[in-house]
Amino acid sequence: MLSKWFKRERPSMPAHSLIPAGVAGAGSAYGLSRSGASGVGQQQSLDQSLVWAVLALLFLGLVMVYSATVALPDSNKYANYSTTHFLVRHAFSFVVAFAAAFFAFQIPMKSWQQLAPLLFLSCLGLLLLVLIPGVGKDVNGARRWLSLYVLNIQPSELMKVCAIIYAADYTVRKQAYMQRIGKVLLPMIVAMFLVGMLLLLEPDMGAFIVIVTVVFAILFLGGINAKVFLGSIGMLSAAFALLIAFSDYRRARLLAYLDPWSGDNAQNKAYQLSHSLIAFGRGEIFGVGLGGSVEKLHYLPEAHTDFILAVIGEELGFVGVTVVILLFAFIVRRCFAIGSQAIALERTFNGLFAKGVGTWIGVQTFINMGVNLGLLPTKGLTLPLMSYGGSAIMMNCVALALVLRVDYENRTMMRGGAA
Numbered sequence: 001m002l003s004k005w006f007k008r009e010r011p012s013m014p015a016h017s018l019i020p021a022g023v024a025g026a027g028s029a030y031g032l033s034r035s036g037a038s039g040v041g042q043q044q045s046l047d048q049s050l051v052w053a054v055l056a057l058l059f060l061g062l063v064m065v066y067s068a069t070v071a072l073p074d075s076n077k078y079a080n081y082s083t084t085h086f087l088v089r090h091a092f093s094f095v096v097a098f099a100a101a102f103f104a105f106q107i108p109m110k111s112w113q114q115l116a117p118l119l120f121l122s123c124l125g126l127l128l129l130v131l132i133p134g135v136g137k138d139v140n141g142a143r144r145w146l147s148l149y150v151l152n153i154q155p156s157e158l159m160k161v162c163a164i165i166y167a168a169d170y171t172v173r174k175q176a177y178m179q180r181i182g183k184v185l186l187p188m189i190v191a192m193f194l195v196g197m198l199l200l201l202e203p204d205m206g207a208f209i210v211i212v213t214v215v216f217a218i219l220f221l222g223g224i225n226a227k228v229f230l231g232s233i234g235m236l237s238a239a240f241a242l243l244i245a246f247s248d249y250r251r252a253r254l255l256a257y258l259d260p261w262s263g264d265n266a267q268n269k270a271y272q273l274s275h276s277l278i279a280f281g282r283g284e285i286f287g288v289g290l291g292g293s294v295e296k297l298h299y300l301p302e303a304h305t306d307f308i309l310a311v312i313g314e315e316l317g318f319v320g321v322t323v324v325i326l327l328f329a330f331i332v333r334r335c336f337a338i339g340s341q342a343i344a345l346e347r348t349f350n351g352l353f354a355k356g357v358g359t360w361i362g363v364q365t366f367i368n369m370g371v372n373l374g375l376l377p378t379k380g381l382t383l384p385l386m387s388y389g390g391s392a393i394m395m396n397c398v399a400l401a402l403v404l405r406v407d408y409e410n411r412t413m414m415r416g417g418a419a
Helices: 002-006 021-030 048-069 085-106 109-129 155-173 181-201 205-221 226-245 248-258 263-267 271-283 308-344 348-372 390-414
Strands: 136-139 142-147
Touching: 048 085, 048 308, 048 390, 085 390, 109 155, 109 181, 109 348, 109 390, 142 155, 155 181, 155 205, 155 348, 155 390, 181 205, 181 226, 205 226, 205 348, 226 248, 263 271, 271 308, 271 348, 308 348, 308 390, 348 390
Parallel strands: none
Antiparallel strands: 136 142
16 A cells, blocks of 8 residues: 555656646646646746745744744753753754655645545544543643654644545535535534544644634635535634633633733733734834844743744844745745646645645634734744744644645646646
């Protein structure tokens, strides 16, 4: 079976073979044409612009993680750490992430589709396993990690990718029933209920919001009945409102976000938000300079994880934040373009998966940036590709490697080969 996964079919037809009619005009976007499948077009078997955008965010994140953590050993909590501890750990995460991404890229998308139900069930098992005392690792009152000694695995990050794969496969399998609520929506609601129940026990409401949003976005892109979709969105919104209303902790966070500068809020629930806003204010247009942040000096908690954008805003200013936003926007745009190309080539699973990854990156980036800028209530979600965290970086890279795999298979088909 593994040999089948790793096998790459060579084009069995000449380069001048017919391109499917639905994509004949799109070949130029991939550097291909009916008569120009050689030369530059042939060499570009991947979307190089997407690769460079991802690498730019990864390595800018590496620099900013080091900048945000270089002073942490001055505190009592990290007194035994070296100034390069987080830099080395984050760099090691890159090695693991690149290896995992390379492995994932070798496996054809057809095999990922076949494994979709098994991957989803396996991730549910990991979410259950992490809740077992003595197995799951407890950090700051949340049990979200499984320790492998060399690194910690966060099952919720694995679930984000597996949920996209499962939702894309589910949508393809249910295409004939997309207008029937009982056949399509109810089974997925049950699946999301199980995921949500396990995530809220950790607790990790942020991951639950992202997963549910992405899954239902894939159903929408797959053609689910619009009225049913809007009704389900209303039901989910009401459910999240109830979760907040019946949780003193979440309700306090929401109220603090609405008025972060009041004396009590600024010193308690809105402490991170108020210092994040101070960091952006200090940065102004061009920033105070790389390494010059004051807020990272034990004022802004979790500056290297959830609030890395605030450090970027302070040190690189409005210009630096704008560059980061544009890079993320470009990545999301390319994911959707690759997905649309796959659907035009009648590879619906591939297309929905690529668009699902674009939705995930876009939604999580929007929430993280919204929290940092005070536009959304404080929620523990990292900035994709940039924040410190091994599992998150690894799964971001794996997901984007699979988008590149979709792109590779698109290009192979457009050259007349079998993908």
